[in-house]
Amino acid sequence: MIGTEIEHLIKLLSRLPGYGPRSARRAALHLLKNRESLMRPLAQALGIAADVIVECPQCHNLDTCAPCSICANDGRDVSQLCIVEDISDLWAIEKTGVFKGYYHVLGGTLSALDGIGPEDLSVPHLLQRAQEPQVKEVIVALNATIDGQTTAHYLSDCLQSANVATTQLAHGVPIGGQIDYMDDGTLTTALKSRKAV
């Protein structure tokens, strides 16, 4: 009933994050109804991005140049190195405009269940970068999940041999958060890490 080309398109769209067969059908129709304004530009943008985007050999960020525009920027603070799990975390931190050092993208977290060890991530490369004399502080900015915190502990153990200060993001009540909606873990951490006003 549906043409093969539409079915093929729906199948591919359903593999996008957050999409299933039903939402992919909706997206396919939306695209076909906005052919010139969205569908063709998207096809082109996908093709171009697939061609020009490369992984940065230094920090494992994605950019059109290698090293990426952050690593190639001499004006940043060489003494700080921020470890993130994924490129989306790098983007999120970069958007704040607060951090002016360099990044290192791990590409995931350690997971005994999924058989992901330090060699599967860019951990050896990270330890090598942390040994560089100009690096004074390594900021572990991993998710406050079990996997993230396990990885953070493993990394801070590894980094003890390097001559750097290892820090991690503060944990507590998020800005705008309401105390009666917070889980026990967050409130316990926030209480324990309380600060003088």
Added chain:
Amino acid sequence: MIGTEIEHLIKLLSRLPGYGPRSARRAALHLLKNRESLMRPLAQALGIAADVIVECPQCHNLDTCAPCSICANDGRDVSQLCIVEDISDLWAIEKTGVFKGYYHVLGGTLSALDGIGPEDLSVPHLLQRAQEPQVKEVIVALNATIDGQTTAHYLSDCLQSANVATTQLAHGVPIGGQIDYMDDGTLTTALKSRKAV
């Protein structure tokens, strides 16, 4: 910080239904990580579909051929014409395999607020098709929403001049539905339209 090509891609992805800036970023990363298996095939599928998919001049369905494969199928029941709001509704009904007649896609519902009148939809074309001598029944399969039902009433008024039986989908408790979760409107309709067991 993010390359222009990625930003452009994210901007286009954020215009897909159900996507916002954040989910579009996640989708862009997912695509870049699955470049050969998903990103390039999707770019190609979008381009091909944009080229070959056309609107059926008879029922306003989308297909690679005009008239579409449903309208071109001589084996279907010419006496039945099913009116749907959108192509996705046509796909949903066609998937049941129960309906063997032909379709007519309105392309929306009447809406005084949005200024959508009968001429903006394919209503004149529908009335013309309903006048054809072989058509005996017009099934109005519009959404059970206010806009859908307003349009259904308008259409059944218009169709009174044509020599056809006008029917609409049954309304009631959906299969698998739990009575204590149903809204008042559904239960009222289900009670009023009760059937002998």
